[in-house]
Amino acid sequence: xxxxxxxxxxxxxxxxxxxxxxxxxxxxxxxxxxxxxxxxxxxxxxxxxxxxxxxxxxxxxxxxxxxxxxxxxxxxxxxxxxxxxxxxxxxxxxxxxxxxxxxxxxxxxxxxxxxxxxxxxxxxxxxxxxxxxxxxxxxxxxxxxxxxxxxxxxxxxxxxxxxxxxxxxxxxxxxxxxxxxxxxxxxxxxxxxxxxxxxxxxxxxxxxxxxxxxxxxxxxxxxxxxxxxxxxxxxxxxxxxxxxxxxxxxxxxxxxxxxxxxxxxxxxxxxxxxxxxxxxxxxxxxxxxxxxxxxxxxxxxxxxxxxxxxxxxxxxxxxxxxxxxxxxxxxxxxxxxxxxxxxxxxxxxxxxxxxxxxxxxxxxxxxxxxxxxxxxxxxxxxxxxxxxxxxxxxxxxxxxxxxxxxxxxxxxxxxxxx
Amino acid sequence: xxxxxxxxxxxxxxxxxxxxxxxxxxxxxxxxxxxxxxxxxxxxxxxxxxxxxxxxxxxxxxxxxxxxxxxxxxxxxxxxxxxxxxxxxxxxxxxxxxxxxxxxxxxxxxxxxxxxxxxxxxxxxxxxxxxxxxxxxxxxxxxxxxxxxxxxxxxxxxxxxxxxxxxxxxxxxxxxxxxxxxxxxxxxxxxxxxxxxxxxxxxxxxxxxxxxxxxxxxxxxxxxxxxxxxxxxxxxxxxxxxxxxxxxxxxxxxxxxxxxxxxxxxxxxxxxxxxxxxxxxxxxxxxxxxxxxxxxxxxxxxxxxxxxxxxxxxxxxxxxxxxxxxxxxxxxxxxxxxxxxxxxxxxxxxxxxxxxxxxxxxxxxxxxxxxxxxxxxxxxxxxxxxxxxxxxxxxxxxxxxxxxxxxxxxxxxxxxxx
Numbered sequence: 001x002x003x004x005x006x007x008x009x010x011x012x013x014x015x016x017x018x019x020x021x022x023x024x025x026x027x028x029x030x031x032x033x034x035x036x037x038x039x040x041x042x043x044x045x046x047x048x049x050x051x052x053x054x055x056x057x058x059x060x061x062x063x064x065x066x067x068x069x070x071x072x073x074x075x076x077x078x079x080x081x082x083x084x085x086x087x088x089x090x091x092x093x094x095x096x097x098x099x100x101x102x103x104x105x106x107x108x109x110x111x112x113x114x115x116x117x118x119x120x121x122x123x124x125x126x127x128x129x130x131x132x133x134x135x136x137x138x139x140x141x142x143x144x145x146x147x148x149x150x151x152x153x154x155x156x157x158x159x160x161x162x163x164x165x166x167x168x169x170x171x172x173x174x175x176x177x178x179x180x181x182x183x184x185x186x187x188x189x190x191x192x193x194x195x196x197x198x199x200x201x202x203x204x205x206x207x208x209x210x211x212x213x214x215x216x217x218x219x220x221x222x223x224x225x226x227x228x229x230x231x232x233x234x235x236x237x238x239x240x241x242x243x244x245x246x247x248x249x250x251x252x253x254x255x256x257x258x259x260x261x262x263x264x265x266x267x268x269x270x271x272x273x274x275x276x277x278x279x280x281x282x283x284x285x286x287x288x289x290x291x292x293x294x295x296x297x298x299x300x301x302x303x304x305x306x307x308x309x310x311x312x313x314x315x316x317x318x319x320x321x322x323x324x325x326x327x328x329x330x331x332x333x334x335x336x337x338x339x340x341x342x343x344x345x346x347x348x349x350x351x352x353x354x355x356x357x358x359x360x361x362x363x364x365x366x367x368x369x370x371x372x373x374x375x376x377x378x379x380x381x382x383x384x385x386x387x388x389x390x391x392x393x394x395x396x397x398x399x400x401x402x403x404x405x406x407x408x409x410x411x412x413x414x415x416x417x418x
Numbered sequence: 419x420x421x422x423x424x425x426x427x428x429x430x431x432x433x434x435x436x437x438x439x440x441x442x443x444x445x446x447x448x449x450x451x452x453x454x455x456x457x458x459x460x461x462x463x464x465x466x467x468x469x470x471x472x473x474x475x476x477x478x479x480x481x482x483x484x485x486x487x488x489x490x491x492x493x494x495x496x497x498x499x500x501x502x503x504x505x506x507x508x509x510x511x512x513x514x515x516x517x518x519x520x521x522x523x524x525x526x527x528x529x530x531x532x533x534x535x536x537x538x539x540x541x542x543x544x545x546x547x548x549x550x551x552x553x554x555x556x557x558x559x560x561x562x563x564x565x566x567x568x569x570x571x572x573x574x575x576x577x578x579x580x581x582x583x584x585x586x587x588x589x590x591x592x593x594x595x596x597x598x599x600x601x602x603x604x605x606x607x608x609x610x611x612x613x614x615x616x617x618x619x620x621x622x623x624x625x626x627x628x629x630x631x632x633x634x635x636x637x638x639x640x641x642x643x644x645x646x647x648x649x650x651x652x653x654x655x656x657x658x659x660x661x662x663x664x665x666x667x668x669x670x671x672x673x674x675x676x677x678x679x680x681x682x683x684x685x686x687x688x689x690x691x692x693x694x695x696x697x698x699x700x701x702x703x704x705x706x707x708x709x710x711x712x713x714x715x716x717x718x719x720x721x722x723x724x725x726x727x728x729x730x731x732x733x734x735x736x737x738x739x740x741x742x743x744x745x746x747x748x749x750x751x752x753x754x755x756x757x758x759x760x761x762x763x764x765x766x767x768x769x770x771x772x773x774x775x776x777x778x779x780x781x782x783x784x785x786x787x788x789x790x791x792x793x794x795x796x797x798x799x800x801x802x803x804x805x806x807x808x809x810x811x812x813x814x815x816x817x818x819x820x821x822x823x824x825x826x827x828x829x830x831x832x833x834x835x836x
Binding site for chain 1: 443444447457459461462463464469470471491493494495496497498509511512513514515525526527555556562563567570571572573574575576577578579580581582583599600601602605606607608609610611612613614615616617618620621623624625627628640663666667668669671735736737741761762763764765766787788789790791792793794806807808809811829835836
């Protein structure tokens with residue numbers, strides 16, 4: 001058994017780069033940017049009128065002039081025109097180029113206009129007012145968005161502005177999610193007395209969907225030869241295999257054995273945590289395969305040129321264990337793989353918590369906000385089988401081992417799932 | 419001009435129910451549940467073995483027996499078997515039904531097994547241990563998920579477990595997003611000196627995508643008759659129209675006029691806020707149309723039986739204004755429409771902020787977490803045109819009007835966009 005910290009480090013050390021692909025920018029929300037986005041021109045690209053009104057030569061106002069004949073109009077989207085007579089003005093619209101020979105914009109609210117003449121109603125006007133100066137927000141060549149940013153709606157606007165109709169993003173790993181266990185039937189089926197429906201694979205599909213990772217699912221019965229045959233194919237096809245179940249000490253928990261026979265190197269099995277202890281993690285490493293004496297079929301079937309390692313997360317089969325381990329290990333592995341630095345979030349315990357076993361405790365909590373303080377109220381479910389408890393909570397609070405009492409008011413890391 | 423509070427109330431009062439649809443549960447993440455999810459059987463549905471090991475008659479252990487002959491095996495997914503001789507035991511696997519005539523499970527770790535005989539190595543065993551009791555997590559008929567819950571991965575697992583392969587969710591409104599402004603060109607195009615690329619519509623598409631609302635986009639040139647013609651069609655087709663631009667005082671800001679002529683009732687124009695002040699909001703109400711003397715074409719073309727009101731959000735055209743107003747008004751309108759109670763989140767100011775105008779100030783902030791305290795560090799961009807500043811920040815902090823100094827350490831509501 002290894003600690004959560006060691007397990008996480010091992011998982012992170014197995015992160016790998018899946019390359020880059022170019023996709024339409026409008027489909028890139030939630031994906032990881034894999035290029036620096038640079039301004040293709042100044043921001044704004046011209047001295048931009050920022051209020052509807054008139055543009056004048058400021059020096060005339062300064063010299064006491066208040067009445068300006070309207071010479072014409074500068075609309076947004078029209079080429080720049082010039083003020084011909086510096087004692088006149090031009091009507092200007094928000095978004096328009098500031099006309100030549102003008103240096104201040106007075107908004108309609110501060111004007112009276114009659115018979116083609118604008119009279120300024122206020123006495124305080126600044127030079128260059130209501131003009132959004134060329135290059136003020138950024139210069140051509142400025143870095144606007146850094147590589148490895150998670151793209152959100154805010155980035156979409158910038159991508160559009162600089163003309164990035166296609167954008168480079170991290171390629172997603174290909175993922176197969178496999179459930180095992182003869183007690184499982186389909187969601188559409190009516191289970192017999194001793195059966196239950198498959199649910200963990202769908203939870204995992206949804207957790208991956210949150211990361212914009214598409215996945216496939218399969219179910220394998222508790223038959224060693226079938227399990228081996230199928231997994232061999234999956235190892236050739238996918239970058240990641242996620243399993244739920246068949247990693248404990250049961251007679252039909254063939255998974256660790258089968259993975260070993262197929263040449264998947266076990267990096268750890270069992271972590272000092274609750275829930276989720278019997279977590280098995282390994283890597284199918286092409287390079288090792290070549291050196292070591294492993295199943296010849298697996299070796300032969302492997303295309304060593306085009307295929308990277310396959311990472312195998314085999315989670316314990318109970319719902320909360322699968323859920324917490326996906327968040328606590330697969331998520332960090334993914335973020336590391338695509339180059340994103342994950343922020344650790346913390347919350348404040350609303351009441352004392354006692355936990356005796358010398359294990360890291362992933363406590364389910366309900367989050368609430370009080371004046372900028374994030375309060376975590378513990379929820380005591382019925383242990384790791386109680387899937388319905390996830391519906392009532394928002395996050396896992398990660399309470400360290402080697403401590404049995406966690407005091408109200410203390411803060412600890414949380415992993416949100418809502 | 420009305421206050422942010424009044425504007426928000428007006429928007430919320432225009433919320434409407436778009437009905438319910440049934441979709442495959444696996445596609446329902448992010449959608450709003452429109453039925454109560456009830457346990458179709460007990461949770462767990464049988465006395466469930468929760469450790470791999472042996473099942474015994476506890477009274478035998480209590481009477482001092484430590485050595486049990488293994489009579490057989492109870493696998494997960496097999497019909498319940500019976501212990502024939504109460505002095506024997508059965509091997510049992512996690513997830514299996516507890517065999518008849520047994521009352522405690524001892525895990526393999528606490529056993530020695532040799533020649534078909536299990537010897538218990540520990541002296542403390544409890545009646546019913548390692549048995550997840552039928553109905554402990556929930557009884558048949560229990561409400562597991564309430565109507566109006568936003569479905570996440572946690573809910574997906576429960577839906578699968580109770581066999582809800584299809585699930586009732588709130589129907590999404592149909593949305594058309596329209597940009598106006600002759601200075602705008604496509605993302606693929608190279609703008610002339612006085613032009614810029616369209617960006618706000620794509621930002622809005624992404625913000626709606628976050629709510630799982632699909633949308634369409636269009637661009638209309640600053641020509642009143644074309645604007646009128648197109649909007650008339652949109653009013654017949656969509657539940658919501660989102661505009662960006664053409665709501666200020668400019669000569670070509672025809673939108674309020676056109677909407678009025680088409681029978682869209684203006685509920686407000688301009689809100690005491692920065693940025694986003696010239697926000698125009700109205701409703702195209704079929705019932706009012708019948709009573710009042712409005713454009714006959716609009717009346718005729720309207721299918722009053724099958725079509726609900728069309729709600730019109732016309733946002734100011736600068737990027738930050740459009741962004742903040744979508745979050746501050748469209749989001750709450752949507753959540754109200756689909757029956758979700760939005761939680762208000764707050765954060766703590768990291769430094770003093772001074773803001774003179776008597777307007778609600780949507781301050782851009784960068785969020786960070788310190789021991790469960792959510793800290794908001796103000797970011798002073800270059801005003802509402804500076805789209806790139808959104809990339810550097812995480813949320814808007816809503817600072818009330820009637821106050822000019824906001825002190826470090828005070829907490830205020832925030833609207834996150836990351």
